[in-house]
Amino acid sequence: DGGITQSPKYLFRKEGQNVTLSCEQNLNHDAMYWYRQDPGQGLRLIYYSQIVNDFQKGDIAEGYSVSREKKESFPLTVTSAQKNPTAFYLCASNPGRKNTEAFFGQGTRLTVV
Amino acid sequence: AQSVTQPDIHITVSEGASLELRCNYSYGATPYLFWYVQSPGQGLQLLLKYFSGDTLVQGIKGFEAEFKRSQSSFNLRKPSVHWSDAAEYFCAVVPNNDMRFGAGTRLTVKP
Numbered sequence: 427d428g429g430i431t432q433s434p435k436y437l438f439r440k441e442g443q444n445v446t447l448s449c450e451q452n453l454n455h456d457a458m459y460w461y462r463q464d465p466g467q468g469l470r471l472i473y474y475s476q477i478v479n480d481f482q483k484g485d486i487a488e489g490y491s492v493s494r495e496k497k498e499s500f501p502l503t504v505t506s507a508q509k510n511p512t513a514f515y516l517c518a519s520n521p522g523r524k525n526t527e528a529f530f531g532q533g534t535r536l537t538v539v
Numbered sequence: 540a541q542s543v544t545q546p547d548i549h550i551t552v553s554e555g556a557s558l559e560l561r562c563n564y565s566y567g568a569t570p571y572l573f574w575y576v577q578s579p580g581q582g583l584q585l586l587l588k589y590f591s592g593d594t595l596v597q598g599i600k601g602f603e604a605e606f607k608r609s610q611s612s613f614n615l616r617k618p619s620v621h622w623s624d625a626a627e628y629f630c631a632v633v634p635n636n637d638m639r640f641g642a643g644t645r646l647t648v649k650p
Contacts, residue, residue: 430582459638466548468629468642469583476636484637516582524571524633525590530582 428453432517432531439504439511439538447502447534449517455529456522458500462486463514463533472515475500476522504536511538543632545641552620553649560615560644562630570632572613574604577627577643586628589613600624622648 430451439445449458457476461469471484475494489508494500500519504511514535518528544563552558564570571590575583587598594606604615613630625648630641 457636461640466642468545469640471637471639474637482637514580518583518638520638522636524636525588527573527585527588528583528631528638530584532582533580535580 430517430519430529430531432515432534435532435534437534437536439536441538442506444503444505445511445536445538447504447515447517447536449500449502449531450498451500451519451529452498453519453529454497454521455519456497457520458494459518459528460484460490460492460500460502461516461518463516469516472502511536543630543639543641545628545630545644547644548642549645549647551647551649554622555619558615558617558620558624558646560628560630560646562613562615562641564611564613564630564632566632566634568634569606569608570634572604572606573631573633574598574602574613574615575629575631575640576600577629579626583629586615620646620648622650624648 433448459474460472473492475481491503516533517531520526520528573588574586577583586602589596589606627643627645629643
């Protein structure tokens with residue numbers, strides 16, 4: 427079945443450590459997105475990528491990094507520079523046209539202790 | 540500033556009652572507009588979308604939304620709410636190549 431997969435579902439890390447969240451899609455979509463979700467704040471855009479080897483910062487990119495070496499994969503690294511990394515992270519993809527829906531992964535809940 | 544606003548953080552309705560969730564956007568041109576629904580701890584599922592044509596669009600699960608250009612609004616409606624509609628609802632816009640979401644409205648359904 428085609429879809430978008432985020433792993434792991436739950437992730438725990440110690441403060442000061444970098445951590446990488448995985449996002450893989452087999453939908454042949456050009457565009458991929460990373461969002462952070464906190465209660466009462468909706469989904470805030472971290473990074474997005476329209477094509478391989480290219481990506482743009484969203485509204486809250488500080489403390490995060492991404493790569494897009496393959497069309498199917500868009501991993502997000504939460505660095506130690508991110509002041510408050512504990513959150514629910516959602517990855518999404520779409521074909522890259524504005525009028526098409528986005529498909530979402532099931533999310534990764536990151537807890538930094 | 541460009542934004543998507545969902546004024547209602549939490550709404551409670553009785554099962555069988557009608558529902559309207561509000562969404563306003565502030566972008567120069569009419570962006571592409573979407574409504575998504577999220578169950579707890581899950582990803583988002585598309586309910587409906589608008590990008591041109593008829594301003595009243597139908598979606599899944601009996602939802603509809605009306606685009607009003609003069610009010611920069613895209614409100615979601617359902618004539619009769621079911622207990623299974625309890626979830627969080629997000630309005631989204633695609634102004635350029637990015638996709639922006641409102642803060643969400645949490646819907647509680649009373650028996």
